[in-house]
Amino acid sequence: MVSAGVPQQAIDVFTHYYDQLQAGATGMIPEADVEPLSGIHRAATLEASPEDVRTAADATVVIKLNGGLGTSMGMDRAKSLLPVRRGLSFLDIIVGQVEHVRRTHDVRLPLIFMNSFRTRDDTRAALAHHPGIETPGLPIDFVQNLEPRLRADDLTPVDWPADAELEWCPPGHGDLYTALQTSGILDQLLDAGYLYATVSNSDNLGAAPDPEMMAWFAGSGAPYAAEVCRRTPADVKGGHLVVRRSDGRLVLRETAQTPPEDAAAASDLTLHRYFHTNNLWFDLRVLKKTLDERQGILGLPLIKNRKVVDPADPGSPEVIQIETAMGAAVQVFDGATAIEVDRARFLPVKTTNDLLLLRSDVYGVGDDFRVRATVEPPLVDLDKRYFGTIADFEARFPHVPSLASAERFTVRGDWSFGADVVVAGEVLLEEDETAGKTGDAPGRATRVAEGTRLG
Numbered sequence: 124m125v126s127a128g129v130p131q132q133a134i135d136v137f138t139h140y141y142d143q144l145q146a147g148a149t150g151m152i153p154e155a156d157v158e159p160l161s162g163i164h165r166a167a168t169l170e171a172s173p174e175d176v177r178t179a180a181d182a183t184v185v186i187k188l189n190g191g192l193g194t195s196m197g198m199d200r201a202k203s204l205l206p207v208r209r210g211l212s213f214l215d216i217i218v219g220q221v222e223h224v225r226r227t228h229d230v231r232l233p234l235i236f237m238n239s240f241r242t243r244d245d246t247r248a249a250l251a252h253h254p255g256i257e258t259p260g261l262p263i264d265f266v267q268n269l270e271p272r273l274r275a276d277d278l279t280p281v282d283w284p285a286d287a288e289l290e291w292c293p294p295g296h297g298d299l300y301t302a303l304q305t306s307g308i309l310d311q312l313l314d315a316g317y318l319y320a321t322v323s324n325s326d327n328l329g330a331a332p333d334p335e336m337m338a339w340f341a342g343s344g345a346p347y348a349a350e351v352c353r354r355t356p357a358d359v360k361g362g363h364l365v366v367r368r369s370d371g372r373l374v375l376r377e378t379a380q381t382p383p384e385d386a387a388a389a390s391d392l393t394l395h396r397y398f399h400t401n402n403l404w405f406d407l408r409v410l411k412k413t414l415d416e417r418q419g420i421l422g423l424p425l426i427k428n429r430k431v432v433d434p435a436d437p438g439s440p441e442v443i444q445i446e447t448a449m450g451a452a453v454q455v456f457d458g459a460t461a462i463e464v465d466r467a468r469f470l471p472v473k474t475t476n477d478l479l480l481l482r483s484d485v486y487g488v489g490d491d492f493r494v495r496a497t498v499e500p501p502l503v504d505l506d507k508r509y510f511g512t513i514a515d516f517e518a519r520f521p522h523v524p525s526l527a528s529a530e531r532f533t534v535r536g537d538w539s540f541g542a543d544v545v546v547a548g549e550v551l552l553e554e555d556e557t558a559g560k561t562g563d564a565p566g567r568a569t570r571v572a573e574g575t576r577l578g
Contacts, residue, residue: 133268157365171338179341190239197512201242219492297447329470359390541573
C-alpha cells in the first residue's frame with residue numbers, strides 16, 4: 124500500500140480491519156442484539172421557509188458515489204456513463220439536477236464525485252462536456268483509497284500476474300469518510316463555508332438534490348441522517364436500520380452481516396419495516412471533529428466480502444475484500460437520526476431489469492431533470508442468460524417497448540424486440556412461445572415484430 128501511494132491514514136484504517144479479520148471477526152449483527160426501527164421523521168411532512176431553504180442549500184455539497192464499474196452487467200467502465208433517457212447518461216441527468224437547483228435558488232451547491240481508480244478517467248472526460256458544473260476553488264472529484272485483496276486461505280495479498288489490477292480493490296463506500304479527509308476536500312469544504320453533505324449513489328437518479336430536505340437537516344441539529352423507505356418483498360436482501368439494544372443507537376445491518384439463523388426475522392417486513400436507501404446526510408464539522416478524535420478511524424463494522432480474484436474465471440483463487448458501508452456511520456454519531464422518504468427517491472439500476480424500466484415510458488424526465496414515474500412501475504424479469512449483460516441486453520432491445528400499461532413482464536429464452544412493441548397487463552414470453560415469432564433460424568433470438576402488442 125505504501126508503494127502504491129496509499130495515504131498513511133487509509134493504511135491505518137486497513138490495518139484496523141485486518142487485525143479484526145485475523146482475530147476471527149465476522150461483523151455479524153444477531154437479531155437478539157437489536158430492535159426494529161420505529162417512530163421516525165417523514166419527508167412528506169416537511170415544511171421550510173424560502174429563506175431557510177436557500178440558506179441551507181448554499182451551505183450544502185452534493186456528493187455522488189461513482190466508483191462502480193457495472194461489472195454485474197458486464198461493463199468495464201463507470202456505470203454512470205450509460206445512456207438512460209433521450210441520449211442522456213446518468214451523469215448528464217445528475218449534472219442537470221444540480222444546475223437546476225443552483226439556478227432556481229441562486230446557490231453554490233457544489234457537485235463532487237467519489238470515483239474509484241477504475242472510473243476516474245472516463246468520468247472526468249465525460250464531465251468535460253459540462254464546463255460550468257465545477258465549483259471554483261473545489262475539485263470535481265476525489266478517488267477512493269486502494270487496498271489489497273486477500274487470499275481467503277491465508278489472508279496474504281493475492282498475486283495475479285495475468286491482470287495485476289485485480290490484486291487491488293476499493294474498501295467499500297465506507298471509505299467515503301477517510302477519502303474525504305485524506306484528499307483534503309473535507310478541509311477545503313469547511314474553509315469555503317460549507318456545513319452539510321448529501322450523499323447518494325450515482326446510479327440512483329431518484330436521489331435528486333432536495334432543497335427542502337437540506338433545510339430540514341440544517342434545522343434538525345442532527346450530526347447524521349439516513350434516508351429509509353418502507354420495505355416491500357423486493358427489498359428483503361438490502362440493508363436495513365435497527366436499534367442496538369445495548370445503547371439505543373441506530374445501526375445499519377447489511378445482508379452479509381445477518382447470521383443465517385436470523386435471515387427469516389431480518390426479512391420479515393412486519394418486523395423490520397424500513398430499508399436503507401444509501402442516501403444519507405452528515406454535518407461536515409462533526410465529521411471532521413470525530414475523525415480527529417479517533418485518529419482517522421471511525422470504527423465502522425467490518426464487512427467480509429468473499430469473491431474470486433478474476434470474475435471471468437470462477438476457478439481463480441477465492442479472495443476476501445475488507446469493506447465497510449458508509450451507512451454504518453449512523454452508529455458513530457450521537458444524535459444520529461433517520462427520515463422516511465418516498466419510494467421515488469430510490470431508483471437504483473443494479474440489473475438490466477432496472478435499466479429497461481428506466482429507459483421505458485414508465486419514467487419521464489422533467490425540466491428540472493428529476494426522474495419521475497408516470498405510472499405504477501411493473502415488475503420486469505428478464506432471462507439472465509440472454510439479457511444479463513449490457514451488450515446482450517442492447518442487442519436484443521434496440522428499441523425499448525412501451526411498459527406503461529404493463530403489470531408484469533417476464534421473458535424466458537432468447538428474444539429480440541422490434542420498434543413500437545407494447546406490453547400490457549401480465550406478459551410471459553417463454554422459450555416455446557409461438558406468438559410474435561417471425562421464423563428466425565434456430566439458435567438465434569426469436570423476434571417480436573415491430574408494432575406487436577403483447578398482452
